[in-house]
Amino acid sequence: MPEVKDLKTNDEIAWCPGCGNFGILSAMKKTIARLDRNPKDIVFVSGIGQAAKLPHYIKCNCFNGLHGRALPVAAAVKMANHTLTVLVSTGDGDCYGEGGNHFIHNIRRNIDITVVVHINQVYGLTKGQASPTTDLGYETKLQPEGVILEPLHSLEMAIAVGAGFVARGYALDLEHLSWLILEGIRYKGFAVIDVLQPCVTFNKKNTFDWYSKRVYKINDDSSYNPQDKIAAFQKASEWGDRIPIGIVYKTEKETYEERSGINKRPPLAEEQIENIDIREVLKEFM
Amino acid sequence: MNNELTLKITGEAGQGILTIGSVLCKIFKNAGFYLFANNDYMSRIRGGNNFLQLRISDRPLYTLRRDIDITVALDSKSVNMHKEDVSRDGVIILDKKNFNISEESGMFLDIPMYGMAKEIGNELFVNSIACGFLIEMIGIEFRHVDEILRAAFSDKKEDIIKKNIDAAQAGYDFAKDNFKRDTFKIKKGNAKDTLLITANDAIVLGAIAAGCKFYSAYPMSPSTGIMDLMAHYAKKFHIVVEQAEDEIAAINMAIGASYAGVRSMTGTSGGGFSLMVEGLSLAGMTETPIVIYDGQRPGPATGFPTRTEQGDLAFLLSAGHGEFARVIFSPGTIEEAFYLTIKAFNIAEKFQIPVFIMSDQHLADSYRNIKMFDLNKVKVQRYIISKEDSGGIKDYKRYQFTESGISPRAIPSWINDPIYADSDEHTEEGHITEDAGIRTMMVEKRFSRKMAGLSKEIEKPKAFDVKGADCILIGFGSTYGVLKEAKESIKSRNIGFIHLPQVWPFPATEIIELLQGAKKIIVVENNAGAQLTRLLRQETGIKADKSLLKFDGRPFNLDFLIQHIEQEK
Structure with missing residues (x-):
């Protein structure tokens, strides 16, 4: 199994110096090294945005598709070969803006993939416009009077739609984040992990300092039960002076693979297709 | 007379036109006739006016005629709507009393079919009565009716089957006693052992034979029949049929499955394809083989949901931003639809491109009975690095430059090296690049070189x-x-x-x-x-x-x- 250093690619990293994404990249590599899987059996799917570049910097399979469309590709990769570990690296614009519909319906599918959403509360690649998670009143070049749309409460939404694993991490706490992603991958079903990730260039409000003062780990408190949906909902809605990180909600659910039965068969990709006999079904048309 | 007849069954949506139509088609085929049948239906579930037009002969038929020899009207509205299409010696079968029609006309053939149906127990039996009447007029023996009705209603209770057969017998006897002309008695052919099938059915069968294991789509007429039939066979042939949340997801899913090594397909009509266009471009850029079915219907926008047009040709030719190779097949018959679907999968995989099967509502939904497909002609050719050969691959480059523009395609987890596929302009390794020289070579690879290869594999006119x-x-x-x-x-x-x-x-x-x-x-x-x-x-x-x-x-x-x-x- 690989060590962290084996996972490095020669691709030049295109993020700004000091970007929160470096933390996520390190945590991700750490997780993969701990995963006990050969990287050839891991497929990383991404869309477009700064988060979507991440798979290029890790030595495992990657499909870097279209803006907002990582989830349908990832779901289908898993359907085509359920023995693969499928991860998605996406951002708040990619996943909750452009690809919102896919997010909702893949929660319903409950296919066993792990979705890591980089939340920097701003658009990086298009230079500083509001994202679906930008705080109300935040001023940008495009929203000079301040943002007037309410931020999307993504974790509450995920719980409400029926996701079975809902978590939040922080890009500066590598060990905790790596643990969260590992738990997400080990969870059987659709796992969503929002990662607070300061944008050093465009977000002057939600900075490292801002987040570091606020985040606290919920799973250190043994009285918090992530299986309690009502408690989870309350925890997910907490945003202000204190911002919870950790596994917010976790419950066992039947997966797409189990419901469809594809998990009981060899991967579709390995089906022999050279001599498929359709004579019997042609009789239905006689 | 040309030894052929054109028939029409017409009534409101919900009166069972489809059921009687399907029963009649099977009876005619069983009796040896060749047929061409097309449903003309409105985009509604109840009411309106729907009809089935059916042409039969002793020789194979490929199209419809304008003038109708026998029209069966199941409601009064149908009589007026379809009077003008009656041929010179043609007739309309109707129930004047039930329809409140007092007008006399040489073309009317009045049968108290609703009264007869009520006597048997339910107005719904009017379909079977009309069916029996038609069969006698045309000179088909009653045993064919009996056989087909039993099969058609095999999931119903014995009582229902018996009443339908009684109804057909009543119609048959009524014709025998009251309608003594031989005008419509035509010669049978030898079409008994044929396939009664639509192009949509043939495309599904072709896709299955070609090894399609993944079909993702969003329902849209007239492509829905493909998804329905694919789902019907999904279990038997281990196919994942996924109803996507929208057409954008549908095409991206087909691409994802293909990346993972599975022959995949999506299908829609023009409106849905409009949503797929960005995904088409993605398939072109990532060089991911997919087969896309476009069952055309009239646009723009929602247009005529249940009708036909060939208006998407220019759209499919130019759809998708950027330049990349594609193939568009335009089958003209059910047979061609079958064989070209198989070719579509082989070509898509060989050239790692999107391939279209362009049909339209008329071809998609029309029934014909045809000779059994020649299954010896079905050849599935693979163009991936097989699992056995994958072990020896080193320093793999997904987009390696080659003379043909086609790079050897490996499947994730079969080879030890990672496979990078990218929608950005990319290097041979699949990583993002802004290099002008690489860009030029990549465009030549995806576009010019592949087009040159494709021009040697054209399905000839x-x-x-x-x-x-x-x-x-x-x-x-x-x-x-x-x-x-x-x-x-x-x-x-x-x-x-x-x-x-x-x-x-x-x-x-x-x-x-x-x-x-x-x-x-x-x-x-x-x-x-x-x-x-x-x-x-x-x-x-x-x-x-x-x-x-x-x-x-x-x-x-x-x-x-x-x-x-x-x-x-």
């Missing part, structure tokens, strides 16, 4: 009697049948005919050769923009003398076409 013809008809897709029969029917002049089963890459060399010295060229298209006429000129420099266009949402029929061609002296 089908040409009939073009040398020395006074007039050459050209068409693509569903017009094949009507053009073929029109060509054969017109005896006053030498008519030639060319059908294009593939419109892109355009078979320019073959067409230039075929049209050399042509006296008159008429392009026949089910659209308003003369899209094939323009494509012909763009690709060959040849200007057609006329475009015969129809864009009322209805297919061409034989009589309409003959009349128009004969006007063109």
